[in-house]
Amino acid sequence: MHAAMDEWFAICEAQFELRNISNETTRFYHVLSNLPPDLISNLPTTIIVSKSYTQLREAVINMHEQSKPELFNRLIGATVMSGKPSTYLQELMVTASKVGVGEELMRHKFIQTLPTEITPVIAAVKNASVYELGTLADEIVPFLRPKYVHNVTTPPPRANGNLF
Template structure:
């Protein structure tokens, strides 16, 4: 007669995980970090993770995505997950996020363009390049009157006076002329001149 102890497992009995439904086996997924710049790429990565872990339920996908959203993004789609879940909650959330975040990002960049971007220690042409990048993301014409007016407002007064006196210049030509005025009037010229003068005096 076979000894029952030989057939008994040596450790505690564990449930057979392979018998559980796929969505039950997955307790926590680490999804890619949300990036506003291109949410469509994000969702391609998210769905690749779901496929690898056999997460097929719309509700489970929805909950995983919701748990991984940054707070500021969750605020923008609060009405989606705050309402009763429909037959495709994940698809609804997936469609809402790009629309909401793209619109809010464009508004943020437009505000930065019109209120926050300053010349600082940059050359005017560098400022214009940055403003064009912000304007492009906000659907502002890269050579239009609005961008030109905003650009002129950010320049120093002596530079603005020269550009106004130069007449109707294109934005690129205005930036080129502004660079030349900026370089000619830059305070960094003074220390160089003083150093050269001091060297000449010391040689006497």
């Protein structure tokens, strides 16, 4: 859920830029007016009284953020890759950065989740960055049996493209 909140706030901030909204209080009210009532009811009163966008953003994200042990367990747990390998890898790397796990461990985790047909090929590439391995896996996967071929679709556009 945390990543979704980060993304939601990134969209809000893009809307603020497009509308030249830089005032902290104005940003606060725009975000508050778009939050679900059950979430608002769980916010500390001090956040509402502060009218600070920065404090509101931090409080909302903290309400949904998993602890480092939870993130680490999710990271090292058994996972199944779906979709493009590079997209899955990006998700792994975002979580890894939150718990301080290095690229080498993520390289091994990524290779471990790939289809067995391409694992030896990707593992044999020693001098590539983990992101380059993701791109290489993207290029190989379509040549595998149909069960591994993925369809990447884009979400439908919003009706008016705005949050506010």
